[in-house]
Amino acid sequence: MLILVIGGSGSGKSAYAEDLTIRLSGKMPRYYLATMQARDEESRKRIIRHRKLREGKGFVTVEQPRRIWEALNGMASGSRQGGTDDGRTGGEQEKLPRCALLECMSNLAANEMFSGEKIGEDEAADQIFQGIVTLSRGLAHLVVVSNNVFEDGMRYDPSTMAYLRLLGRLNRELAEAADRVVEVVAGIPLALKGPERTEEIKWGS
Amino acid sequence: MRLYLGGYAQGKLQYVLEQYKTGPLRVVEELPRGEGDGEIIVVNRFHDWFRARMEQGGCPERELDEFLSRYPECLIISDEIGNGIVPLEAGEREYRERLGRALVDLAARAEGVERILCGIAQKIK
Numbered sequence: 001m002l003i004l005v006i007g008g009s010g011s012g013k014s015a016y017a018e019d020l021t022i023r024l025s026g027k028m029p030r031y032y033l034a035t036m037q038a039r040d041e042e043s044r045k046r047i048i049r050h051r052k053l054r055e056g057k058g059f060v061t062v063e064q065p066r067r068i069w070e071a072l073n074g075m076a077s078g079s080r081q082g083g084t085d086d087g088r089t090g091g092e093q094e095k096l097p098r099c100a101l102l103e104c105m106s107n108l109a110a111n112e113m114f115s116g117e118k119i120g121e122d123e124a125a126d127q128i129f130q131g132i133v134t135l136s137r138g139l140a141h142l143v144v145v146s147n148n149v150f151e152d153g154m155r156y157d158p159s160t161m162a163y164l165r166l167l168g169r170l171n172r173e174l175a176e177a178a179d180r181v182v183e184v185v186a187g188i189p190l191a192l193k194g195p196e197r198t199e200e201i202k203w204g205s
Numbered sequence: 206m207r208l209y210l211g212g213y214a215q216g217k218l219q220y221v222l223e224q225y226k227t228g229p230l231r232v233v234e235e236l237p238r239g240e241g242d243g244e245i246i247v248v249n250r251f252h253d254w255f256r257a258r259m260e261q262g263g264c265p266e267r268e269l270d271e272f273l274s275r276y277p278e279c280l281i282i283s284d285e286i287g288n289g290i291v292p293l294e295a296g297e298r299e300y301r302e303r304l305g306r307a308l309v310d311l312a313a314r315a316e317g318v319e320r321i322l323c324g325i326a327q328k329i330k
Binding site: 004006008148149150151152153154164165167168169171172174175176181183192193 | 211212213214215216252284285286287288289290292300301322323324325327
């Protein structure tokens with residue numbers, strides 16, 4: 001199952017998406033696909049803070065700031081079999097179906113568009129969307145977090161507007177492909193697509 | 206009149222066109238003058254028109270009233286622009302205030318209001 005979770009900054013979308021991934025994965029291994037690039041001290045601190053927040057939740061972190069489909073290699077290689085971030089052992093679970101939480105689309109889109117070789121909106125959109133489709137096929141469940149950054153009415157420079165169009169398009173394409181789309185407002189999940197009341201969803205695999 | 210709201214790049218026009226596949230539609234980006242030919246007018250990027258009329262020293266609120274009396278069956282599509290930091294620049298603030306109030310008024314008069322996020326519409330009135 002593919003689920004898109006969207007919300008504003010500080011909306012509680014990350015916490016919701018983590019809980020959702022935990023509920024969905026049950027006894028399956030769960031991976032956290034981190035997209036933030038550790039370029040400076042501030043982002044390194046943020047990454048450490050986010051890791052702390054996830055401690056005890058049983059996620060294996062895979063750093064994948066670009067080429068998101070390659071995260072599957074990280075899961076299959078066995079190099080992370082030693083256990084989860086908080087010390088749970090992986091062991092036999094490697095052979096079971098697996099779940100992942102991708103956080104977040106806005107970082108991934110920015111990394112693909114602005115770092116490395118310059119690519120256009122359309123190329124970036126196709127590459128990222130296909131990458132997520134490939135990724136989700138290798139997983140029992142994939143939860144993707146995205147940001148609602150489209151409602152401030154600002155007219156930014158052309159490259160920022162191109163980035164907003166890219167992220168808007170990816171959100172639409174993912175929403176179309178997703179089994180469920182959830183908007184999180186002040187920590188409250190609102191179902192945009194899928195079962196009416198999110199808390200009544202039966203989370204069996 | 207029906208109102209369609211949502212952020213930038215959320216697929217609002219595409220959604221409206223899918224809803225009205227059969228009807229004769231005319232998509233415009235500024236309010237047409239004169240009488241129509243019975244086609245349904247779709248005002249796309251209403252917020253941009255509103256802003257342009259403000260910058261040109263017009264009175265978009267009054268022009269909108271006149272337009273609605275001529276085209277009561279129109280469809281209006283506007284970006285949500287108020288969910289961000291309030292800008293320092295006075296003109297930008299005035300634009301958000303006046304457009305916001307115009308949208309409140311439109312929503313109150315509309316037969317239906319839908320909000321589009323990620324290409325998905327929610328009926329909010």
